[in-house]
Amino acid sequence: MSTQLLEAFRLAQLPAEAQAFRAQVREFLATDLEPAAPALRARSWMGFDAAFSRRLAARGWVGITLPSRYGGAGLDAFRRFVLVEEMLAAGAPVAAHWIADRQSGPLINKFGTEAQKDFYLPRICRGEAFFCIGMSEPNAGSDLASVRTRATRVAGGWRLTGRKIWTTNAHRSHYMIALVRTSGAPEDRQGGLSQLIVDLSLPGIGIRPIADLTGDAHFSEVTFDDVLLGDDALIGDEGSGWMQVNAELAFERSGPERLYSSVVLLDAWMASLRKTGCSASDAALLGGFTTQLATLRSLSVAVTAKLARGESPVVEAALVKDIGTEFEQAIPAAIEAAVAADPSCAVDPELHRTLAYLSQISPTFSLRGGTREILRGMIARGLGLR
């Protein structure tokens, strides 16, 4: 039995140097982020703009945590928090470099060979190599260990066969880090899995974007038809894919991006209330989101403080993600009710489009990076129940 998990969540402050860094980030965004309508900014870390990512790279802020010898910014967890927080709050289109910056780059830095680091990391830091993550398959979603995509040894490398699906931005990325089976059968579960870096321009690869309900196509289906890869496609150790992928998911779950997916809408609604005036119940609703945001951000800073101390707060991150995505989903749900409380009043069209986009896409917030059910299982394990 363990209630120690809760003791992790004591109030922590961002250090002064991280706060000073915030001013630099705001200055950059003021000059290099092109103005955009809220409905577009609401795409946030789904918004893909290669030119913006290259400007950010030119400023030195892609590969935020990677060592400077590869062109990275070498920043600590606190400054990564500040940079990410400011970009998400502004609704900056960060999707192009997002995955490489957050998880593929750190994964290569941690498990890659010197040659792999020398090849990929400088390209990531220059904003020239965009990555996607090949985890889910048609029959492997939450049950990730049942992947069937298989790489078999051939002379000089690997032959890759299979299919990935729901891969965010595969059709706009240069590389995929894929979790594949290199030995055994799906029944062997976690054993026999490895991670491969796949150059998406190779012959035998088909990429089909999948339109979503908002009219975007943010994810795709990727097929591998006897794709030949070199020996150096393997990242880390053969058979260690499961362990590596979990280390990677810890990067994915721990950041402030798990609170802020709906803040562009919240701010647009706040602006409209300032303009038109509001009822006491609207003020209470806005205040409720404000107090919840202050609370969740404090939890997230507490997790970041553990990261900065070199700890791996996997369970804490799962806890913050589960309740953080609940907040992200509650915002469009409540604002939808609030703006239509009086059917004789028109809703500002831009606010309406922003709201509709988030109402439609917000179910994905608690799917990407691990469903609620998976996260609650992790928390239960952290509480000693499993």
Added chain:
Amino acid sequence: MFTEAIEAILVDQCTPAAIRAIENGGSPAALWRALADNGFLELMASEAAGGAGLELDAIFPIFVAFGRHALPVPAAQSIAARALLRDVAAPPGMVTLAGHARREAHGCVSAAHVAFGAIADHALANVDGALVLLDCAKAERTPTGVRGSQAAALRWPREAIGVPVGDNGSEVAVFGAALHAAAMAGAMERLFAMTLGYCNDRVQFGKAIGKFQSIQHQLSVMAEHVACAGVAAELAFEVGARIPALLAAATAKARTSASVPLVASTAHALHGAIGVTEEFDLQLYSRRLHEWRMADGSEAWWNRIVGEAVLGHGAPSVLQFVMEEIL
């Protein structure tokens, strides 16, 4: 060091049996003396006045401990009163806080819901912004009628109302909200530990119920809300300050209050029928959580205050408001 000493006293003296006895009208004197005679009421009094001069961040774990032990005397209020009174000497005995008193026709003062109003000797009240010290012996006390509750509505006749002792009456409401936020954080810790322990011990269908996925998920969600309450409560107890800031205390009280329905109902649901019995200790904490959620304003009150502050502020984003005004 104070926290450990107080924890030891609470473990020894603030037992479930002692809580029940005081709730049933027994004398709180022994428990009160254990805290008062050791000087713990003076923790926030200035060092010049013989106090320990503690600031909010140092007092926070003590107020949380009071909630974790369901302390049935107004120690947190009496400690806070020393900070609110500044250079004015505190009266002897139990002092509680009345943050929302009103002056009525004929010069009477009434306070609708005063924590420990049924047993306190004095109330430090906010009367239209003035800080007024009132003798509860001179008040008409109307208990809430809720079983075990020590709260009451108080009404003082005009002749019982002295001159104000300060102009910082509005701070009473803010401090009252903050200390109830800390108390709720503590009671939720206790409720969570009891519930987790129970789910590990209770066997049904041949195994501990904590092995069932549906139970695990309920405990996980409960943990999320307890974590939110704990960190939110701490926001009101800023390093280096002696009186909580309005918007930080508002956030603390609103967010801890908002956790109460889920945390209390999950604790009871997972305990089953035993949880609602008088003899089982869970109710000592869950009853208080409901009372404290309402004390000094629920989330409905404090969220509106925060929302109006956001609307009246120039910050272009809610996040920026949060960083400038709350955190």
